[in-house]
Amino acid sequence: MYAALTFVSFLLLGLNFPKAKGMCYLTEQHCVCSLSDMRTFFTCLPATTYELRGGNLSQFAGFSRTELDANEIAFLEALLVSKLIFTDLIVPEVSLPVALKVVSYTPLVSELEFVNCTFLKSADQLGIDGYDLKVSSLRFHKVTAAPLDDRLDISSLQNWLEILENLTVTESQVTSIPCKISTVLRALHLLDLSGNHFQDQTLETSFCKGAFSQLQVLKLHGNNLRSYETVCQILAHLNRLTHLDLSQNDFLPGPPFSSCSWPQSLRVFNLSSTGLEHMDRALPPNIEVLDLSANRIFILDLSIPGLKELYLSNNRLSTILSIKNLPGLEVLSIDQNQLSQLPTKDLLHWKHLKSLRAGLNPYNCSCKQTIREIQGLATHKALLPDWPHDYICRSPPDYQDYLLDEVPLSLLQCNKAAVVRQGSIVCLLMCLHLVLGLVSLPAYRSLFIVL
Numbered sequence: 325m326y327a328a329l330t331f332v333s334f335l336l337l338g339l340n341f342p343k344a345k346g347m348c349y350l351t352e353q354h355c356v357c358s359l360s361d362m363r364t365f366f367t368c369l370p371a372t373t374y375e376l377r378g379g380n381l382s383q384f385a386g387f388s389r390t391e392l393d394a395n396e397i398a399f400l401e402a403l404l405v406s407k408l409i410f411t412d413l414i415v416p417e418v419s420l421p422v423a424l425k426v427v428s429y430t431p432l433v434s435e436l437e438f439v440n441c442t443f444l445k446s447a448d449q450l451g452i453d454g455y456d457l458k459v460s461s462l463r464f465h466k467v468t469a470a471p472l473d474d475r476l477d478i479s480s481l482q483n484w485l486e487i488l489e490n491l492t493v494t495e496s497q498v499t500s501i502p503c504k505i506s507t508v509l510r511a512l513h514l515l516d517l518s519g520n521h522f523q524d525q526t527l528e529t530s531f532c533k534g535a536f537s538q539l540q541v542l543k544l545h546g547n548n549l550r551s552y553e554t555v556c557q558i559l560a561h562l563n564r565l566t567h568l569d570l571s572q573n574d575f576l577p578g579p580p581f582s583s584c585s586w587p588q589s590l591r592v593f594n595l596s597s598t599g600l601e602h603m604d605r606a607l608p609p610n611i612e613v614l615d616l617s618a619n620r621i622f623i624l625d626l627s628i629p630g631l632k633e634l635y636l637s638n639n640r641l642s643t644i645l646s647i648k649n650l651p652g653l654e655v656l657s658i659d660q661n662q663l664s665q666l667p668t669k670d671l672l673h674w675k676h677l678k679s680l681r682a683g684l685n686p687y688n689c690s691c692k693q694t695i696r697e698i699q700g701l702a703t704h705k706a707l708l709p710d711w712p713h714d715y716i717c718r719s720p721p722d723y724q725d726y727l728l729d730e731v732p733l734s735l736l737q738c739n740k741a742a743v744v745r746q747g748s749i750v751c752l753l754m755c756l757h758l759v760l761g762l763v764s765l766p767a768y769r770s771l772f773i774v775l
């Protein structure tokens with residue numbers, strides 16, 4: 325019955341037993357414990373995730389025990405827990421060494437998470453020993469801590485940092501990572517630095533020579549990056565990078581022709597909400613997924629043979645882009661743009677297209693034929709996932725705000741009208757041609773084609 329408490333106490337960063345009072349509850353395999361005066365404990369032994377939520381750990385810090393006896397070690401070694409989460413806590417830095425030592429006795433703990441925690445700076449040098457930590461995934465979200473600068477001796481943690489695979493530090497006002505840490509993180513696959521204060525300059529020092537050499541996934545969304553070109557140059561050496569998220573950075577307009585080449589390995593590239601008006605920057609050559617949504621793009625001419633997914637939602641495009649330059653496209657989002665119609669016949673040449681999101685555009689519902697064709701894409705080809713609720717007429721005035729699906733087609737005259745109109749112009753041209761004999765045959769043909 326006290327097992328859960330025992331473990332929580334250990335986790336309470338080496339607290340003195342009798343002093344640590346807590347309460348735990350178990351849902352699924354997730355055990356949540358909080359500090360409180362209540363003495364009711366449920367056993368959390370079957371849990372694989374332990375979470376300690378809420379409180380100020382400073383009061384316990386003075387009682388840190390560094391030595392565990394054989395029984396305690398046996399207990400820790402038998403635990404099934406694989407993930408530890410610390411939420412809403414005030415954590416004195418001096419408690420960390422003992423906490424890590426406790427964690428090093430649990431054979432299965434591979435993930436450590438700190439959410440909304442404040443680390444209180446200790447007066448002394450921070451002497452953390454890496455012990456034999458098997459933690460390969462470390463996450464900090466909304467934490468505050470004094471800068472480590474020279475207080476932390478990296479060499480003691482080196483063995484551990486060298487095996488770390490995932491590191492997440494999000495929304496924590498971080499401006500840079502010291503180069504001496506970046507270069508030690510040589511097994512890191514995933515680095516998520518979203519929602520911090522990285523700038524071009526500090527990104528450069530963080531990604532110094534030799535840094536993050538195995539990195540595959542890098543997320544930098546919501547930082548203060550400004551120069552697309554500079555970011556490219558800083559990251560160009562990451563030759564295993566497959567996924568790069570630069571969304572929600574406000575890039576300045578830059579030179580269209582760039583000397584920088586992105587890593588050839590990049591497959592997923594996110595430039596959503598980056599203030600782009602033209603996509604005239606160098607793109608990675610082998611990308612399969614490109615997100616350009618929520619920008620101000622009104623012209624786009626992409627030629628990427630391997631591209632499979634293209635997200636263009638929430639831009640200013642009035643035409644769908646050229647199909648022949650994107651032969652492999654499977655998924656296209658072009659909702660919330662300025663399209664008044666869909667080039668339905670052309671779309672059918674996109675042989676691999678499986679999904680086309682094109683709602684919330686100002687559709688012109690004057691033509692029966694056009695509406696029928698869009699309905700056909702939705703019903704026969706099942707291409708439009710947002711059909712019918714997002715397909716709304718902007719014009720003509722009679723049908724404004726109607727769903728395309730609800731326009732009374734029998735009342736539309738567009739086809740006939742168009743034929744008659746075209747017919748009369750063709751007739752006019754032919755008459756001119758016959759009467760004046762001025763228009764040469766090729767010119768007449770091209771006019772006819774234009775019509």
Ligand SMILES: *[C@@H]1O[C@H](CO)[C@@H](O)[C@H](O)[C@H]1NC(C)=O
Nearest residue numbers: 379380381382383384414442
């Ligand atoms: C946490 O506890 C310590 C010592 O008990 C105290 O000095 C500190 O002010 C507390 N912090 C907060 C935010 O309550």
Ligand SMILES: *[C@@H]1O[C@H](CO)[C@@H](O)[C@H](O)[C@H]1NC(C)=O
Nearest residue numbers: 379411412413414440441442
């Ligand atoms: C963050 O943790 C503090 C206690 O350290 C708590 O008072 C606050 O409500 C938490 N904030 C959120 C958003 O959970």
Ligand SMILES: *[C@@H]1O[C@H](CO)[C@@H](O)[C@H](O)[C@H]1NC(C)=O
Nearest residue numbers: 434435460461489490513514
């Ligand atoms: C690292 O993160 C990736 C992607 O979120 C996940 O699939 C993988 O299991 C994580 N690895 C570890 C060791 O936690």
Ligand SMILES: *[C@@H]1O[C@H](CO)[C@@H](O)[C@H](O)[C@H]1NC(C)=O
Nearest residue numbers: 545569571572594596613615
């Ligand atoms: C790109 O980033 C935005 C958030 O900034 C996210 O909503 C979107 O899903 C991402 N796109 C892809 C393809 O992952």
Ligand SMILES: *[C@@H]1O[C@H](CO)[C@@H](O)[C@H](O)[C@H]1NC(C)=O
Nearest residue numbers: 664688689690691719720738
């Ligand atoms: C809608 O299409 C019709 C027929 O093609 C055309 O005459 C009309 O000008 C268009 N309306 C708008 C607002 O583009």
